Amino acid sequence: DAGVIQSPRHEVTEMGQEVTLRCKPISGHDYLFWYRQTMMRGLELLIYFNNNVPIDDSGMPEDRFSAKMPNASFSTLKIQPSEPRDSAVYFCASSPQLANYGYTFGSGTRLTVV
Amino acid sequence: AQSVSQHNHHVILSEAASLELGCNYSYGGTVNLFWYVQYPGQHLQLLLKYFSGDPLVKGIKGFEAEFIKSKFSFNLRKPSVQWSDTAEYFCAVPSGAGSYQLTFGKGTKLSVIP
Numbered sequence: 001d002a003g004v005i006q007s008p009r010h011e012v013t014e015m016g017q018e019v020t021l022r023c024k025p026i027s028g029h030d031y032l033f034w035y036r037q038t039m040m041r042g043l044e045l046l047i048y049f050n051n052n053v054p055i056d057d058s059g060m061p062e063d064r065f066s067a068k069m070p071n072a073s074f075s076t077l078k079i080q081p082s083e084p085r086d087s088a089v090y091f092c093a094s095s096p097q098l099a100n101y102g103y104t105f106g107s108g109t110r111l112t113v114v
Numbered sequence: 115a116q117s118v119s120q121h122n123h124h125v126i127l128s129e130a131a132s133l134e135l136g137c138n139y140s141y142g143g144t145v146n147l148f149w150y151v152q153y154p155g156q157h158l159q160l161l162l163k164y165f166s167g168d169p170l171v172k173g174i175k176g177f178e179a180e181f182i183k184s185k186f187s188f189n190l191r192k193p194s195v196q197w198s199d200t201a202e203y204f205c206a207v208p209s210g211a212g213s214y215q216l217t218f219g220k221g222t223k224l225s226v227i228p
Contacts, residue, residue, distance in 0.1 A: 031214065043204065043218040055214065091157060102148055103216060105157040 004106035006092050012112045018080040021109045023092030024073055031095040033103065034067055034077050038088045049075065082113045115209040116140055118147075118188075120219035127195055128227050135190040135222045137179075137205030147188040148206040148216065149179055158204065164188060175199070200226045 005024040013019050025032045033048040047057040052069045060067070064083070069075040079086055089110050093103035117140045127133060139145060149161040162173025169181040179190045190203060202221045209217040 033215065042220045045215055045217070048215055050214070093158075102160050102163055103158075105159070107157045 004092055004094050004104050006090075006106035006109050008109060009107065010110045010112075012114065013082055015083055015113055016081045017113075018078065019082045019086075019111060019113075021077040021090050021092075021111070023075045023077070023106060025075070025092070025094030026096075026104055027073065029094035029096050029104075031097070032069060032075050033093045033095070034075070035091040035093065036088045037091060037108070043091075046077070079111075082111075084113045087112050115217070116145065116207045117209065117217055118205045118207050118219040120203075120205055120222050122222045123220070124223045124225070126225045126227065129197055130194045131226075133190070133192040133195045133199070133224070135203055135205075135224070137188045137190065137219060138186050139188065139205075139207050140186070146208055147179075147181065149173065149177070149188075149190050150204045150206060150218070151201050152204065152221075153201045161190070161203070195224070195226050197226045197228045200224060 004026055007022045011019060031048060031050055034046040036044045036046055044059055046059045047067045048055055049069045052072055065079055067077045089108045091108045092106040095101055095103050119138050121136050147164045150158040151161045152158045161177050162171050162179055164171045164181045172178045177190060177192050179188055181188050202223045204221045205219040206216045209215060
């Protein structure tokens with residue numbers, strides 16, 4: 001298995017532009033999580049899905065952020081419009097069942113908004 | 115909800131020194147605990163996990179952790195560190211309703227000096 005695949009690895013964009021981050025979870029994993037990592041705040045859970053359905057999006061910072069999972073093999077995290085404070089590394093992770101079994105993380109997308 | 119705290123922000127050791135990184139979880143009952151490692155510029159990888167049974171858990175790359183219920187602790191140890199162990203280490207615990215998500219500590223950065 002190729003693991004959790006994220007794209008792009010790096011994204012540099014101008015303030016106000018739309019940014020779309022992509023994730024392909026491990027086949028058969030029922031749960032998908034989006035995390036954001038910054039120096040100041042560490043790892044923050046943004047949203048997670050179970051069987052393609054968003055379960056908890058309370059970590060999404062504001063309406064500029066949205067996430068979708070149209071099928072079991074693909075999820076997107078969109079920021080529109082982007083702001084410099086959105087600069088961070090965004091990780092996607094998937095899990096076969098409950099978090100008790102641990103996650104497999106993707107390599108992350110380093111987003112820089114200038 | 116469960117949470118974890120890591121008290122050491124940055125630890126600097128010489129090669130061959132012994133390592134112990136602290137992790138405390140917030141309250142008792144049945145608890146599952148994880149340690150993840152993030153090498154520079156890479157994603158988080160599972161180092162080891164505790165579910166139940168033997169409180170001394172062995173993980174990859176010579177790491178181990180001991181679950182001490184009376185102290186609410188799950189400290190990570192390695193008898194002799196190598197330069198390649200330079201990384202950031204995160205303790206994590208399932209949290210939220212139904213324990214569907216992992217909550218991570220702030221992380222401890224380990225620098226090993228050759």
